[in-house]
Amino acid sequence: MTANRQTFNLTKIVAGIVLGMGVLAASVVLGVNYAVDQAVGIDARTKAEDWAKYFINTLPDLDRLLATGKLDERQNAVVATAAKVGNVFRFKLYDAAGNELLESDAAKFDRNAGNDHLDNEAKEVAETKLARIALNDGSKERNMPPLYAEAYVPVFKANGALRTIVETYVDETRVASFFKTTFQALAISLGLGMALAFGAPTLAFLLRTKQAREVKQRVEFLASHDPMTSLLNRRSLAERLLQRIATRPADNCLAVVFLDVDDFKLINDSYGHEAGDEFLKHVASSITAFCQPDDFVARAGGDEFIITLGRDTEDSVMATVEAMMTAVREPLTARGHRISGQVSAGVHILGNTVTSVEDALHNADVALYQSKLDGKNTARLFSDEMEVRMRARRELELLVREAARDRSFELYYQPLVDVRSRYCLGFEALLRLKNKDGVPVPPTVFIPVAEQIGLIEEIGNWVIEEATRTAALWPDAMYVSINLSVKQFASGRLAATVRAALENSDLAPGRLELEVTESLLMENTATVARQLAAIKAFGASIAMDDFGTGYSSLGYLWQFGFDKLKIDRSFITALTADENKARDILDTIVTLAHRLGMKVTAEGIETDRQASILEALSCDQFQGYLYGKPLPMGDIGAYLLQRFHAVAIAPVSGGFPGGPLRRTPGSGLRGRHRLRAWPFTFPVS
DSSP states (O other): OHHHHHHHHHHHHHHHHHHHHHHHHHHHHHHHHHHHHHHHHHHHHHHHHHHHHHHHHHSTTHHHHHHHOOOOHHHHHHHHHHTTSTTEEEEEEEOTTSBEEEETTSOOOOTTSGGGGBOHHHHHHHHHOOOEEEEEEOTTSTTOOSEEEEEEEEEEOTTSOEEEEEEEEEEOHHHHHHHHHHHHHHHHGGGGOHHHHHHHHHHHHHHHHHHHHHHHHHHHHHHHBOTTTOOBOHHHHHHHHHHHHHHOOTTOEEEEEEEEETTHHHHHHHHOHHHHHHHHHHHHHHHHTTOOTTOEEEEEETTEEEEEEEESSHHHHHHHHHHHHHHHTSOEEETTEEEOOOEEEEEEEOOSSOOOHHHHHHHHHHHHHHHHHTTSSOEEEOOHHHHHHHHHHHHHHHHHHHHHHHTOOEEEEEEEEETTTOOEEEEEEEEEEEOTTSOEEOHHHHHHHHHHTTOHHHHHHHHHHHHHHHHTTSOTTOEEEEEOOGGGGTTSOHHHHHHHHHHHHTOOGGGEEEEEEHHHHHHOHHHHHHHHHHHHHTTOEEEEEEETSSSOHHHHHHHHOOSEEEEOHHHHHHHHHOHHHHHHHHHHHHHHHHHTTOEEEEEOOOSHHHHHHHHHTTOOEEESTTTOOOEEGGGHHHHHHHHOSOOOSSOOOSSSSSOOOOOOTTOOOOSEEOOTTOSSOEEOO
């Protein structure tokens, strides 16, 4: 009985101990879980509030986004990188009423959607103006971390009014695991002493504090620096430049430099964006290598950099800039490619008078623009005249863009006449443009601009379409000649464009002549030759314009097999200065062209003496003011009526396009006669 009682008591004790241990274990587990939840909640709140502060301070023009729901390019750049900061993997932005404006992984903006985007939690935060933090188990959710915090953080204006609400999703998996491990170790180690019991949470707190401090430092760094190059961002540089302007010594030469990579898109397209990023880092290191402690360097965005330099003299500033540009030109190896690039620079030296940061940056940008216009890979110093030229240039760019958009260019046509009969063989189509006051803009001015801003192919295609459509209305014996720009060959679609224009206008290919210059052929011989061969294959003719002004004309004549050679007007003008020498040169050109089976056109004929000499040299065609200035389409009929009394009824078959207009022998045509497809009637003698 006693033994049984002892056994029973022992069992109760053991059971009590086990129960007590179970209760203690359960209490420890509950306590640990509660402590973990509290610690993780505090950590999540700190991260969410720090991140919201970073995002709002970094996002430019927030009020406009809240009002319109539209992101601009700079805001897009901030959104693209914001989720990479700290442990925030997703975020949303709400207006002061709780309507969703932005979601980082599914950009949604619809101000007209009413309450479709009203978030209940955000609405509650808007009403209470208190943050909401919730921990969620993401282990069963797709693409979510095992444990994450969903935090709604209100952001207030200076007057205390609610400005916006930022919702962040913070990955707390590692933090929770850390705290859980720490507190479990703490519970197990309670028996080892109070010192260890108090030491573990202290260590955990210190580690958490360190982690929070590191996140905060990272947020602050990203708010003022470029993440890729670690250079200052534009806003931070502007703030420091403002201080530098206010405190600079009187004898110090302070300069602002804009540096831009030439043809950076070509580097990205050729080697990939990752290699392009490596090149930008190379540019950053090349710049900073020549900077002094008081100099500042920023990446303004894309491939543009801003530098402030303090030197003793202007020459020293320019020497530093040239050294930076030389260092950038050094090739680098990135992603298995050897990459070479160059930069253009614009420099503004701040004078003794007070200059605003905005003016200094603007003037350096103007100088950079001039550097690009001057051929790139150069450094230009700002001047007041440069500002005037830039304004005029941008007005001209706008004029060209509007003319291309509205098709408000004009085509004028200059006659080409047969030397022997003086009959009109055809016309050369010449592009014309007038400014808003109706004043003509010289082609030598607006065509290079069209080429530089990438519109010349579009404009050139319009010229081909319009000129062939117009020429189809002329008598069958007449042809049209069109000048080509080198940029029209870049896409490789020129032959298809010409063919389509001929088919749409129903103009016979033999009535089309395309003029190319030697400078065009020097750009990309193989590409140009392939497209010219395709054009010749379906019957159009090719002429070399401005012959004699290049360096390798004879080689090009041999290689491309031109149908016609146009003598540059400078040789015709030379007849007045030294007739004998100029005559010998012209005789050589004409003889050479004829032996190669080409017709010869002399352009720039202005006097009877010039015409007489070239006729004696067996030149085939004339063009110049002596036979007619460029005419709008509506004046061509009057020109022919005034100048010629005999015309052809049928096209001349065979030979070079545009045979002379002749009266058919024995036709007995008198009085009035309408030529086929000619839009007016005129007398025939």
